[in-house]
Amino acid sequence: LGLRYHGPFDDLSIQKGLDHFVIPWDEVSDSDGTGIVHIAPGCGKEDFSLSKSNEIEVIAPLDEFGNYLDGFDYLTGKNVDDVTPEIFTNLKEKGIVYLIDQIKHRYPVCWRHGTPLVFRLVEEWFISMDEMRYEMMDVVKEINWIPDWGYEREMDWLRNMGDWMISKKRYWGLSLPIWECKSCGNIEVIGGYEELKEKAIKGWDNFKAHTPHKPYIDEVEICCSKCRGAVKRIPDVGNPWLDAGIVPFSTMHYLTDNEYWKQWFPADFITESLPGQFRNWFYSLLAMSTVLEKRAPFKTVLGHALVKDEKGNDMHKSAGNAIWFEDAAEKMGVDVMRWMYTAHNPEHNLNFGYTIANEMRKKLLTLWNMYSFYITYAEIDQFNPYLVDPEKIEYSDLDRWAMAKVHTFLKEAKADYDEFHAERLMRRFEDLLDDLSNWYVRRSRRRFWKSGDDSDKTAAYYTLHCSLRLMISAIAPIMPFIADEIYQNLVSSVNPDAPESIHLTSFPKADESKINTDLLEEIDTIIRIVEMGRAARNKANIRVRQPLSVLQVKVRYPHQKQFVVKLADQIKEELNIKEVQLLDDISSLVNYTVMPNLPVLGKKLGKALGTVRNELANMPVNDVVAAVKARHSLQVAGHTLEADDYYHKRKR
Structure with a gap:
């Protein structure tokens, strides 16, 4: 270490008067190669960092076009991609070549064209960030981060950031x-x-x-x-991030009309892709606002992951897997696209494509089919919900259940919007669609088929109309086009006093008086029983059209028995069952098999494992199962088995 030496390019004019010496470096390994690396501080990131810490003079050889600068003699003016043969020839002529060989190693390439890149050292302008670091960290604490780990990611960047190149x-x-x-x-x-x-x-x-x-x-x-x-x-x-960061001030008359600016600052909400923005847009906004106002420039930030193709690969025009917005809008529809985005967990990459869009379209068709069903029969019967007094309608339990579902959704949707949880909102909406289409509409069909005026039919019409109107109002911000299309026929066509568009109406408010939790539990319990009954039929490959004699049911909570008794006829109708039996004990319907926990017992018992295993298999199954459930120990062949030493499987 510290030795001086003659370099391979000392004959170049640019090298005159420069020393070459040996220094230590942790990045060099004595297990690979010679253990000696010749560095070029002007041609590599690690080399440059090492030169700064060791006060080594730096030579930057290339201009902005990749051509060698003055002082490099026979290389001056030539492009870096063209001179490799000349450099080899020059080294051979000087008699200092030991071996020319090819070694495979990682090398940077242009992400767009795939062509090799070279490191070029240039002078840039920086803002020193050390004095601002902790002020910015205090500001970050004021922000609502979605997802919440975004807070720590931004703090980590601020703790470790260098000066800001502008x-x-x-x-x-x-x-x-x-x-x-x-x-x-x-x-x-x-x-x-x-x-x-x-x-x-x-x-x-x-x-x-x-x-x-x-x-x-x-x-x-x-x-x-x-x-x-x-x-x-x-x-x-x-740097363009300077422009992006100053937007809250430059576009809102911060210097010329500060009172006006105060009406709009800070922003309620911003959103951007998470990768990179912690050190780009979020960072630049925070830096500008910290300097000018010492407070956060936005209240909530929603970060999302990336949009990939259907196979999870990056989209690139050159790869042929990019989908242009105009094509997607025309082929899949913008509301389908918006549903796809909002229903997805923003923390994870979205695999975007037409196959996935078709699945979303099926869900959208469920809403459209409900709407079409209503419009078809309402036109036949000339039903106008605005000519009906809702207080005089005699609603069935099914109607009240549907409205309880809708108003529960409205209440939860308001909270989801307020908390910027669109994916949670869309899960609730999909569940509501499923409940109304597969239970309410299906079980109410015959009510719409009745001839003439009928109070029960009126209740069904009004309930379905209200449900559709409130649902589309709630999801209009997410699916604006389909919502307004439905609104025009559902509301505007029959109510001349209605606003011209759904987007000119207020967000619907939940009516707490219509949220009957007892009724919700009652019918939801029946729906769950029916769903499990259908699943059992499918598993046994027995179609619903084949009648069965008995359905045996054990409810989770004792008070749910009354639901089954009250709505037994609906269960029998849905499952094509002649009788519904309530059970208190299902042990007679379950077969248990006792199994030793071999990884645990093998180490514990050694050669005695076989004996214990055989005796355990011959013990009364119910005794063993009772011990497992109670977490009791068990005596088997002179050995004490703890609760984790064995377990049971059950098969119905």
Whole structure:
């Protein structure tokens, strides 16, 4: 360590006067290769970091086009992709080549074109963030993060962040307002249009009618406040995240109408893809707001994962798996697309495609079919819900159950919207659709088929109309087009006083008086029994049209027995059963098999395992099962078996 040596390119002009010496580095392994690495601080991230900590002079060889700069002699002006053969020839001519070989290793490539990339060291402008770090962390605590682990992810970034690079070597972009004097090194940051106009000594007339972009802004020169020389703006433009971060202030008249700005700040809600935004948009918003106001720029942030193709791969035009919005909107429909997005857990990637969209379309068709069913029969009977006094209708328990379901949904939907949980809302909506279509509408069909005026039919019409109207009002923000289409026929066509669009109506409020929890439990219990009965038929491959004599039922709670007794006829009708029997004990219907826990007992008993296993198999099954359920020990062949040493399987 510390030895000086002659380098392989000391003959280049750029290398004159530079020392080469040996330093230690933790990243070099003595188990791979020679244990010696020749670094180039201007050509690699790790090499550059090592040069900073060891005060090594850095040479950056390439311009923005990948061509070698002056001082590299025979390489100057040539592109980095074209000079490999010349470099090999030069090394051979100098007699310093030991071996030329090919080694497979990881190398960066362009994500779009797949072409190799080279590391280029350039000078950029940074904002020192150390003084702001803890102030920003205090601001982060004010924000509601969805998902909640987003808070810790942002805090982790703030704990470990470096200085913020704010410049870009680009043409288009908001020009950085920095004028750097080449004579004395003085730097001046211009704070606004009026200040620049006041300090300009050249080029103002060419710029004044334009926005602060190239090339117009670059014509403006100012007088250096120290040496009084003419100063030009630096050629860099700003990092686009500077623009994104200042939006809450620049677009809402922060400097010109602060009272107006206060009406809109902070934002109630923002949303963006999680990967990357903790150090990009969220970060830039937080930085700007912390500096200017010392508080959060938004109240709630919803972060979501990525949209992939149906196989879980990234979408790329070059890969041929990208789906353009216009195509998806035309083929699957925008409301289907919106349902797909909102019903998905935002923490996980969404596999997007037409196959998945078709599954969503089936759910949407359930809503449409309910609506079509109502419209078809309402038109036949000329039923107008706005000409009916709802207080005089004699509702059935089934009607009251449906309205209890709908108003429970409205109550929960309001909370889900308030808490920005769209996926939870859509799960509830799907459950409600299933309940109303597969139970209420199906069991009410005959009520709509009655001829003439009938109070029971009126109750069914009014209940279904209210259910549909309230449901579409609740999901209109998520499925705006289908909701308004249904609204036009369901409401506007029969009520001339109704608002023109569903989106001009208020969000529906839940009526607590209509949420009958006892009735909900009663009918939900019957539905569950019917669902389990159908599942049992399917498992036994016995169709519903084949009548069976008895259905035996054991309810979970004693008070549910009265539900079964009251609605036994509905159960029999749904399952094509002649009799429903309530059971208190199902042990006679269950066969148990006692099994030793071999991984545990094998270590514990050794050679005695076989004897214990045989005797355990011959013991009264009910005694063993009782011991398992009570977590008691068991004496078997002179050995004490604890509760975890054995278990039972049951087969009905």
